[in-house]
Amino acid sequence: MKQYITGLESPSSMKRTLIAEIGTNEAILTVCGWVQDIRILKNLSFLVLRDESGVCQVTVKNLEKPFDVASLNRESVILVDGMLVPQSQSKTGKEILASRITLLNAAKVPLPLAPFDKVQADLDTRLNNRFLDLRNPRISSIFRLKSSILWGIRNFLMQNGFVEVQTPKIVASATEGGANLFNVKYFEDEAYLSQSPQLYKEILISAGVGRVFEVGPAFRAEKHNTVIHLNEFTSVDIEMAFADAEDAMRMLEGVVDSAIQNILEANRKELEILGIDLKRQPLPYPRVEFSECLKILGDAGIKHDPEEDLTPEDLRVIAGRYSGFYFITKWPASVRPFYTMPDHENPEFTNSFDLQYQEKEITSGAQRVHDPAMLRSRFASKGLNPEDFDFYLKAFEYGMPPHSGWGLGLERLAMILLGLKNIRECAIFPRDRTRLKP
RNA sequence: GCCCCGAUAGUGUAGCGGCCUAUCAUACGGGCCUGUCGAGCCCGUGACAUGGGUUCAAAUCCCGUUCGGGGCGCCA
Known part of the structure; x- marks a missing residue:
């Protein structure tokens, strides 16, 4: 179920939708970015996906298994093909129901600095991990x-x-x-x-x-x-x-x-x-x-x-x-x-x-x-x-x-x-x- | 160049001679949970910077080293 990168699957920016532009395009779309948060429930899972323009929620129906969400790490880079959910309940205001998720590059665990942790790191730690x-x-x-x-x-x-x-x-x-x-x-x-x-x-x-x-x-x-x-x-x-x-x-x-x-x-x-x-x-x-x-x-x-x-x-x-x-x-x-x-x-x-x-x-x-x-x-x-x-x-x-x-x-x-x-x-x-x- | 302060899990912290088999949060691993969104609940893994010394006993006191924080001088 894990999908690894071959390096040949790199997404074209031509067909990629920026998260900020979701809702202005077609209902079937591709978004790329970093996995900011993962919440796994029994029948469905939610990801918060971030790119340079903003964040959106990606919904995964576990039974349909478009991806093994449990294998995903925070801050990994993924590509999501899916459908826009017209009336999203997500607090991000934008939601995509995933039909396919491709792991483009995994992030190691643990992160030396978690940019979205509830605890703030010291400046020195932050500068050491500026990226x-x-x-x-x-x-x-x-x-x-x-x-x-x-x-x-x-x-x-x-x-x-x-x-x-x-x-x-x-x-x-x-x-x-x-x-x-x-x-x-x-x-x-x-x-x-x-x-x-x-x-x-x-x-x-x-x-x-x-x-x-x-x-x-x-x-x-x-x-x-x-x-x-x-x-x-x-x-x-x-x-x-x-x-x-x-x-x-x-x-x-x-x-x-x-x-x-x-x-x-x-x-x-x-x-x-x-x-x-x-x-x-x-x-x-x-x-x-x-x-x-x-x-x-x-x-x-x-x-x-x-x-x-x-x-x-x-x-x-x-x-x-x-x-x-x-x-x-x-x-x-x-x-x-x-x-x-x-x-x-x-x-x-x-x-x-x-x-x-x-x-x-x-x-x-x-x-x-x-x-x-x-x-x-x-x-x-x-x-x-x-x-x-x-x-x-x-x-x-x-x-x-x-x-x-x-x-x-x-x-x-x-x-x-x-x-x-x-x-x-x-x-x-x-x-x-x-x-x-x- | 000078002066003060600090270093405890991935991150951020509590502890400051014996109660430490080291606190809490977060992260991480496992389990439960029909839509979550700081998710929740249960279980688990994980740390005393380093080298000496003092002491019956050191995370805790002393000295050196390394690294960090702040101030002064200098400037933008």
């Missing part, structure tokens, strides 16, 4: 949403005249210092994995691209062990010519709003599965100067060195004043990279900004230094050797426009919009301090 974890729509919804977030971002940038580029991820020098880079062998040379496309974006501004963006991986060799850091993350980077920090901030809030708008329109189902109540936040997002943050901290009785970066504790206090997204602007030069433009009036501050969501930093951006002489002195003040950046500096010597830009952590944005507590949830195969597989 099973992702079979649960609660998990796969995260990545459908992330995909839509990125589409909303791309759509907005394309509409605003940006060109998408791909810059190298194997690079010869650091963008902001040397400590946090992964080494790679590049034939006879020493190379690194790129921590940011910053230098290339700026060179492209000199190249006359005008508005440029990139979505790509960024690598940070920091041994951080937190719920908001990955060693490989997706960076959305833009750079705009003839633009100041305010222009870049406007583009940034536009991008975020477009991402939210897009998932509200396109992903009602996924938002519902995850129980997310997401709302657009009116533009513009509040702008708060760094010096104002120090006052807020002062009011809370926290003394803060004006040359020092804000700590997570500081940001929690500041976040008490703002709900949702807000910008912190005019950061001190001491905590910003060499390419950040100093403020004309107060050169110890910069024309820079971070986009925050409560206490979490999502984006860092600024107007950039476009004058090569100023850039050289900034290298010196950061203790960097200009010779390491010769290919970069060269682009500034022959007509570099004033320009601004930012880099946004896609997983950070996703975790915030989706209300997830650990950034690893937002990376489909995350790389963290110890995780190199799968």
Whole structure:
């Protein structure tokens, strides 16, 4: 009674019906998917069959023996030929009376992770068995949403005249210092994995691209062990010519709003599965100067060195004043990279900004230094050797426009919009301090 | 790099010196059940991360190792 695969019986997608489309087609149909649940009664058995579009119930009359249901394991892949039951009593709303069931591939028992168990597995167990974890729509919804977030971002940038580029991820020098880079062998040379496309974006501004963006991986060799850091993350980077920090901030809030708008329109189902109540936040997002943050901290009785970066504790206090997204602007030069433009009036501050969501930093951006002489002195003040950046500096010597830009952590944005507590949830195969597989 | 915490069946947990022949749920195997849908009921299988030590006695206390969780620093 068991029917094994020969490999030659692979179903054609031409005659396969997606579960979501059941009821719109003929009454005799073929569905394929994973066995999510098995309930065996005396005279009949029920299967819950799942494909990428949804679930339906498959009813098997045991006496007719279209298949030995008892031999089936959860999460095995089957093909079901059968008839649509017109008025189904199933809670899935869709029911097929099986005339034939073909086992396409069996799942071993026990499952290392049961995606539909009543007990929730730990994140570590889930990530070790990500292919099973992702079979649960609660998990796969995260990545459908992330995909839509990125589409909303791309759509907005394309509409605003940006060109998408791909810059190298194997690079010869650091963008902001040397400590946090992964080494790679590049034939006879020493190379690194790129921590940011910053230098290339700026060179492209000199190249006359005008508005440029990139979505790509960024690598940070920091041994951080937190719920908001990955060693490989997706960076959305833009750079705009003839633009100041305010222009870049406007583009940034536009991008975020477009991402939210897009998932509200396109992903009602996924938002519902995850129980997310997401709302657009009116533009513009509040702008708060760094010096104002120090006052807020002062009011809370926290003394803060004006040359020092804000700590997570500081940001929690500041976040008490703002709900949702807000910008912190005019950061001190001491905590910003060499390419950040100093403020004309107060050169110890910069024309820079971070986009925050409560206490979490999502984006860092600024107007950039476009004058090569100023850039050289900034290298010196950061203790960097200009010779390491010769290919970069060269682009500034022959007509570099004033320009601004930012880099946004896609997983950070996703975790915030989706209300997830650990950034690893937002990376489909995350790389963290110890995780190199799968 | 620093600091805290943890590791018990496939999964998730209780136990924290003798009452442990280790709890419960879920999963898994068997049986019953004319439509189930977190199915139900009965029976059963299955675990103390690892190496040392303390003790009459260790899942339980101590040390090392490995693995995991969280925080800080750094950042997106």
